[in-house]
Amino acid sequence: MIISITMNPSVDISYPIEKFTLNTVNRVKSVVKTAGGKGLNVARVLHQTNVEVLAGGMxxxxxxxxxxxxxxxxxxxxxxxxxxxxxxxxxxILHEKKQTEILEQGPVISEDEAERFLKHFEQLIEQASILTFSGSLPAGLPDNYYAKMIALCDEKNKAVALDCSGNALKEVLSNKTKPLLIKPNKEELGALVGRSVENNVESLKEVLSLPLFDGIEWIVVSMGVDGAFAKHKNTFYQVTIPKIEVINPVGSGDATIAGLAQALDRRQSDEMILKHGNTLGMLNAQEKITGHVNMQNYQNLMNQIQVEKV
Structure with missing residues (x-):
């Protein structure tokens, strides 16, 4: 079973408005409310691919x-x-082909809740074949909280695919126990190393070879329409994806994490791990609803992805 953790889930509310006007009343005819959060998107995609998955978090x-x-x-x-x-x-707020987001911070977690969650989480680990952690930590939790969770997983020999950024990711990278996989985008990678990362093979290879990333078996860098760049142990891969009509790119990174975790859990080849993850990411981008994939298009897209050792 894959366990997908979302520490700060949300109710996602979509307001489609023809024209959004400030300082006056804007009326919404139709509202969509869904269970949101990056890890819940991961769970939703895994469920659609007929994988046994359990969603958890706070x-x-x-x-x-x-x-x-x-x-x-x-x-x-x-x-x-x-x-x-x-x-x-x-x-x-979806208006005039734009999207304006208003994101609440969420609850503040007490020290007692933080300690009790770890005991709850230890029980979840037992059921997992692999775990995914996605998104930000809620207020009140220390930056090293994901690192503590990964240490608990490591004690039970359970692998973790991690999709987070900022100080939480920095703490994980400085910790002794590591996740199996991280999936930063190019901007997040630049923030980690303190400089912009150029979109070329030599620059990416140099950055991913820094001591900062020692001990991370898989690093998959999301690069949008340019596909992905990956490092598995000492081997580097350039992933080229076909041009597609993008309907809604939100959640594509989460769908990619779902695919990567699923393929890792199945112990597939490097090429299949990267193809499967990127195919699910593209399938999500072709759908109006976040965290949804149409598997009828799977084989066609996967056949067009190129994975090359560089």
Whole structure:
């Protein structure tokens, strides 16, 4: 079973408005509310590919109950840790071919809740063949909290695919125990090393070979329409993807993590791991709803992806 962790999930609210005007009333005819958060997108995509998956993390209040109810509707298994605070709303205003987002910070986690979650999480680890951690940490948790969770997984020989950024990722990289995989984009990679990263093979190879990344078996750098660049142990790969019509790119990184984790769990070849992950990412981008993939298009897209050792 793959366990997908979302530490700061949300109720995602979409407001489509023909014209968004400041300082006046904007009326919305149709509203879409979904269980949101990067890890829940991962779980949703895995569920659609007929993988046994369990969603976990922290939720609270009536918004937390809504998140659980929405996952129940989709028949996605879940086992969250209940907190005293209220889970957050994240609002996307879709207007004039633009998207304006209003993201709540979410609940503040107490020290007691932080300690008790780790005990809850230890029980989840037992059921996992591989785990994914996605997204930001809620307020109140220290930057090294993901590092603590990875250490618990390491004690039980469970691999982790990590998709986060900023100080939480820096803490993980400086820790003794490492995740199996990280998936920064080019901008996040630049923030880690303190300089911009050029979009060429030699620059990427140099950056991924820095001591900062020692001990990370897989590094997959998302590069949007340019595909991806990856390092597995001491081997580098350039991943070229076909041009597609993008309907909604939101969640494509989460779909990619889902595919990478699934292929790693199946112990597939390097080429298949990279092809499967990137195919699911593209399939998500072709759909209107975030965290959805149409597997009927899978083989056609996968056949067009090129993975080359560089």
């Amino acid at each position: 939720i609270g209040g009536y918004l937390g109950k809504f998140i659980e109810a929405e996952l129940d509707k989709e028949s996605i298994q879940h086992r969250f840790f209940a907190i005293n605070g209220q889970s957050r709303n994240c609002i996307a």
